[in-house]
Amino acid sequence: MSGLIQVVGGAIVDSLANPARMLVARRTAPEQFAGLWEFPGGKVDAGEGCEAALHRELSEELGVRVRLGLELPAAAATGWRLNDRASMRVWLAEIIQGEPQPLEDHDELRWVALTDRQEVLDLPWIPADFPIVEALLHSLSSIVLPSEAR
Numbered sequence: 001m002s003g004l005i006q007v008v009g010g011a012i013v014d015s016l017a018n019p020a021r022m023l024v025a026r027r028t029a030p031e032q033f034a035g036l037w038e039f040p041g042g043k044v045d046a047g048e049g050c051e052a053a054l055h056r057e058l059s060e061e062l063g064v065r066v067r068l069g070l071e072l073p074a075a076a077a078t079g080w081r082l083n084d085r086a087s088m089r090v091w092l093a094e095i096i097q098g099e100p101q102p103l104e105d106h107d108e109l110r111w112v113a114l115t116d117r118q119e120v121l122d123l124p125w126i127p128a129d130f131p132i133v134e135a136l137l138h139s140l141s142s143i144v145l146p147s148e149a150r
């Protein structure tokens, strides 16, 4: 037991095979994170698996069913350290059912172009997410094609 709170997040892309855009979400609470962008997701419940928790959170928060792709590799099995108490595992995902809506915890959803690295990084993310976003953009850069090359 690491004693850490396990969080899971979804890097939802328009297509796992050919990712061009990613869905990001703006939090409404708590106050310290309100207005900041994040990977939709949340805490894993006691006795719940991480992937199951991610499916549950994405269904509750966005009203979608997803197919999970690869996990974004992190230095630890518990994923990316968010703070002294929590760590987040992040999976690529694509929507297989439903139109994403900000049903819970968010007031805005936005599809951002993965080709526009600066646009993605210019969003006011939760600070702990920046290294995760950087790693994600880096790992996708080999498979994201500029739109004119599609």
Ligand SMILES: Nc1nc2c([nH]c(=O)n2[C@H]2C[C@H](O)[C@@H](COP(=O)(O)OP(=O)(O)OP(=O)(O)O)O2)c(=O)[nH]1
Residues within 6 Å of the ligand: 007, 008, 009, 033, 037, 038, 039, 040, 041, 042, 043, 044, 057, 082, 086, 088, 105, 126, 128, 129
């Ligand atoms: N979902 C999500 N949480 C993140 C990200 N980055 C980050 O630091 N966090 C933090 C914020 C929260 O302290 C924690 C996740 O908690 P949460 O409030 O989303 O979890 P939850 O939906 O299960 O909510 P609750 O049951 O505690 O009300 O992780 C991120 O990209 N996505």
